[in-house]
Amino acid sequence: MKTTRGIGTIIKRLRRDPWKAMDEYKMLVEGDKVMACVFGGKESDTLLDMLLHSQKASGINFELAAVNMD
Numbered sequence: 001m002k003t004t005r006g007i008g009t010i011i012k013r014l015r016r017d018p019w020k021a022m023d024e025y026k027m028l029v030e031g032d033k034v035m036a037c038v039f040g041g042k043e044s045d046t047l048l049d050m051l052l053h054s055q056k057a058s059g060i061n062f063e064l065a066a067v068n069m070d
Contacts, residue, residue, distance in 0.1 A: 014046060015053050022054070032062040039069045 022028045036051055048066055055064050065067035 015050050018050055019054055019058070027061060028054070028058070028060055029063055032060075032063060033065070035065045035067055037067050037069045 028034070034051060036044075036048050038048055051064055054060075055062060
């Protein structure tokens with residue numbers, strides 16, 4: 001029988017794993033400007049959520065801009 005994970009567990013994992021890589025490879029540093037191209041799909045919404053969460057929780061001051069792509 002499969003066990004199902006709660007939505008909170010999934011969100012934590014989605015936010016943690018990319019942040020771990022960004023931190024390990026120093027992909028984001030103080031003062032960076034990040035532009036996320038979004039088109040309204042689930043993937044774009046997830047990416048933007050992860051970046052917004054990282055902006056608040058990381059302690060790194062960086063600018064974030066979301067740009068809509070048609």
